[in-house]
Amino acid sequence: TNSPCCPPLVRVCTRLHVSPRAGDRYSSRSWRAGAGAVTEVTRVAKSLPAVVTMAAVPDVCKPKTKRAKRFLEKRDPKIIENTKNAMLIKGGNTSETVTQALRDIYSLKKPNAVLYKKKNITRPFEDQTSVEFFSKKSDCSLFMFGSHNKKRPHNLIIGRMFDYHVLDMVELGIEKFESLRDFKNSKSAEGSKPMLIFAGDAFEIDNDLKRVKNLFIDFFRGPTVPKIRLAGLEIVLHFTAFAGKIFMRSYKVLLKKSGCRIPRIELEEMGPSFNFILRRTHFASDDLYKKSLKQPKALKAKKKKNISQDVFGTTYGRIHMEKQDLSKLQTRKMKGLKKRKAGKNVIADESESSPKKMKV
Amino acid sequence: MAALAAEQLVAEAERSVRVERPVELELDLGSLTALDTNPLKAGGQREAEAWLRSLARDNTQLLVNAVWQLPSERLQEGVVASLPPPSTRIPREKPVPKPRAPTRWEQFAKLKGIRKKKKSGLVWDESRKEWRRRWGYQRANDETKEWVLEVPDSADPNEDQFAKRVAAKKERVAKNELNRLRNIARAQKHKVPGLGLAPTPQPSKAELGEAIRVARASTASVGKFQPRLPKEQEPRNAGQRRKFQPLIGDFSAERRRQLELLDVISSKKPRLDTTKAANRQLREDDQEQAAKRKKMRPKGRKGGNSHNRNNKGKGQHRKTGMKPHGKRK
Numbered sequence: 009t010n011s012p013c014c015p016p017l018v019r020v021c022t023r024l025h026v027s028p029r030a031g032d033r034y035s036s037r038s039w040r041a042g043a044g045a046v047t048e049v050t051r052v053a054k055s056l057p058a059v060v061t062m063a064a065v066p067d068v069c070k071p072k073t074k075r076a077k078r079f080l081e082k083r084d085p086k087i088i089e090n091t092k093n094a095m096l097i098k099g100g101n102t103s104e105t106v107t108q109a110l111r112d113i114y115s116l117k118k119p120n121a122v123l124y125k126k127k128n129i130t131r132p133f134e135d136q137t138s139v140e141f142f143s144k145k146s147d148c149s150l151f152m153f154g155s156h157n158k159k160r161p162h163n164l165i166i167g168r169m170f171d172y173h174v175l176d177m178v179e180l181g182i183e184k185f186e187s188l189r190d191f192k193n194s195k196s197a198e199g200s201k202p203m204l205i206f207a208g209d210a211f212e213i214d215n216d217l218k219r220v221k222n223l224f225i226d227f228f229r230g231p232t233v234p235k236i237r238l239a240g241l242e243i244v245l246h247f248t249a250f251a252g253k254i255f256m257r258s259y260k261v262l263l264k265k266s267g268c269r270i271p272r273i274e275l276e277e278m279g280p281s282f283n284f285i286l287r288r289t290h291f292a293s294d295d296l297y298k299k300s301l302k303q304p305k306a307l308k309a310k311k312k313k314n315i316s317q318d319v320f321g322t323t324y325g326r327i328h329m330e331k332q333d334l335s336k337l338q339t340r341k342m343k344g345l346k347k348r349k350a351g352k353n354v355i356a357d358e359s360e361s362s363p364k365k366m367k368v
Numbered sequence: 369m370a371a372l373a374a375e376q377l378v379a380e381a382e383r384s385v386r387v388e389r390p391v392e393l394e395l396d397l398g399s400l401t402a403l404d405t406n407p408l409k410a411g412g413q414r415e416a417e418a419w420l421r422s423l424a425r426d427n428t429q430l431l432v433n434a435v436w437q438l439p440s441e442r443l444q445e446g447v448v449a450s451l452p453p454p455s456t457r458i459p460r461e462k463p464v465p466k467p468r469a470p471t472r473w474e475q476f477a478k479l480k481g482i483r484k485k486k487k488s489g490l491v492w493d494e495s496r497k498e499w500r501r502r503w504g505y506q507r508a509n510d511e512t513k514e515w516v517l518e519v520p521d522s523a524d525p526n527e528d529q530f531a532k533r534v535a536a537k538k539e540r541v542a543k544n545e546l547n548r549l550r551n552i553a554r555a556q557k558h559k560v561p562g563l564g565l566a567p568t569p570q571p572s573k574a575e576l577g578e579a580i581r582v583a584r585a586s587t588a589s590v591g592k593f594q595p596r597l598p599k600e601q602e603p604r605n606a607g608q609r610r611k612f613q614p615l616i617g618d619f620s621a622e623r624r625r626q627l628e629l630l631d632v633i634s635s636k637k638p639r640l641d642t643t644k645a646a647n648r649q650l651r652e653d654d655q656e657q658a659a660k661r662k663k664m665r666p667k668g669r670k671g672g673n674s675h676n677r678n679n680k681g682k683g684q685h686r687k688t689g690m691k692p693h694g695k696r697k
Contacts, residue, residue: 085463085464090461135623137619137620169461170462175459203428204399205404205428206403207404207423207424209405211405222456225401226459229399235451236400236435238440238448239446241432241435244424244431246420246427248423255420257420259424267377267380267384268378268385270432271436272429273428273429273432274425275421275425299463301458301460302460303464304464
């Protein structure tokens with residue numbers, strides 16, 4: 009992608025003014041080179057290897073405005089990443105079910121989603137370049153591609169990207185779909201963080217479904233927050249793996265008064281409900297997946313030194329002391345037993361105070 | 369009595385929020401996720417929605433119970449619970465950022481122990497008697513705004529000092545840009561282009577050779593028509609010998625090429641277009657015949673055409689490449 013400002017290397021170089029003066033380091037050489045057409049910097053530029061293209065090498069094109077700089081900084085790899093955005097794309101031919109499904113999921117994922125209106129004639133499973141291009145342009149690492157044809161009716165491909173390349177993709181067929189419109193009740197607030205529940209031991213046993221579960225969590229999770237308002241737990245997405253199908257239901261959470269502090273939960277179905285059937289999958293190889301899971305060292309919790317805990321939970325600390333001369337140790341003083349100088353005015357050392365008792 | 373009743377109420381309340389499960393749910397409170405690995409019992413078709421809803425209700429109750437156990441505090445927005453960091457490992461969006469490589473100056477400064485001095489943003493401008501910024505728009509002590517320049521004694525009186533100042537600035541800017549690019553090239557481990565010929569009092573043989581080469585190439589036609597010196601030799605291995613495609617180039621082109629290759633390998637049709645080959649052979653034969661006929665014409669028509677033809681018709685061709693036999697069961 010071309011960043012907003014990108015002067016080609018040659019243009020930069022011709023700024024070097026050719027001035028035939030002996031002392032100057034840059035221009036003397038160019039003068040010696042004769043003709044003045046080939047200046048030092050352009051010669052340098054020509055000797056740079058061809059692989060160093062503008063788009064490939066970062067930092068070569070520096071942004072000229074603060075706005076452009078902020079734009080690029082937002083898309084840079086970071087230690088703590090931004091919330092993942094999702095892009096919802098329509099394929100060459102889409103059915104009513106699929107378009108409505110995409111619209112419903114967009115309203116679930118707002119504002120961390122973009123819904124593209126136009127149809128795109130691509131097949132993500134055959135050729136991933138189109139999806140990768142969209143991802144790069146819109147800086148979205150999650151995508152959902154809906155299509156419909158005779159062989160795969162009401163098809164929904166959910167996928168995620170790593171470094172703008174496809175990491176995992178799962179093709180799900182919609183067997184039964186009920187949209188937000190079909191449930192005539194009030195919906196939860198837009199943008200609230202959903203609770204995700206996965207039921208069924210298939211999610212634990214089957215490797216494919218494990219990845220699918222991870223993908224669903226990644227897709228629907230929303231921003232990671234340190235604190236959450238207890239009244240704001242409004243929506244729950246419930247996935248059940250049963251009889252080879254995945255049932256997704258969305259409920260609005262009603263917190264009813266129970267006698268104790270914890271409220272009793274009542275659910276009201278509000279949202280899109282799907283009966284998915286797992287079709288094709290394209291999962292990343294193990295090493296690519298491991299690479300994508302790698303977290304930066306800065307995020308690792310710093311271990312505090314000299315503090316340890318035993319089995320019972322008691323915390324022990326370790327103090328390192330200097331070596332003490334035990335003969336000069338301050339102990340309790342008995343004023344009466346102090347040696348006094350015979351005769352003359354003896355001024356007792358009042359300044360010496362007994363040491364404070366050490367609190368253990 | 370009242371105490372008993374109160375106790376009963378409390379017990380009842382706790383029962384209403386309690387859910388019994390043989391296997392505990394695996395909770396990830398950081399991302400508000402729960403995994404229920406209890407085996408599901410099949411409900412009837414009609415009760416499916418109701419069964420799903422009751423299952424969801426129970427699971428949500430368990431999750432909410434866990435969230436309510438977290439340490440909470442009362443803020444102006446309401447009661448807020450602090451969530452722990454998420455425990456599910458989710459792949460990152462982009463790779464871990466690599467620390468920036470130090471520039472040449474930074475390496476030198478580290479070596480010498482030079483530390484950056486924090487400079488103030490504003491500087492006192494003596495001429496205008498006010499505080500102005502150190503650099504940028506309307507800066508203090510702006511040299512470009514000087515409208516009087518002294519001509520030094522050693523300089524040519526007809527020289528344009530203002531143009532000289534502008535040229536010097538351009539030189540400095542270009543030098544800075546060059547160094548910035550060289551720092552980047554060094555950081556990326558690309559070949560750092562050298563600065564070329566530095567003026568030396570006693571150049572070595574290699575340096576002289578380099579100077580000759582540069583001087584030779586510094587013509588309008590890049591040294592193509594430059595005659596060689598009497599004892600100067602032609603460079604033997606000048607120019608690229610082979611050009612390879614970059615390892616990571618155009619993905620779609622590479623993909624297309626590889627798919628085409630697969631198509632070629634897996635297609636049933638033999639690579640050799642036998643009809644074309646046959647036709648070509650026939651045409652060659654015809655030409656031969658025609659040539660022979662021309663030679664033989666003065667001698668009369670001795671050899672006929674038809675029986676000299678080879679048996680290479682459309683249907684009779686030799687199969688090129690035997691298919692390997694698979695395991696026969």
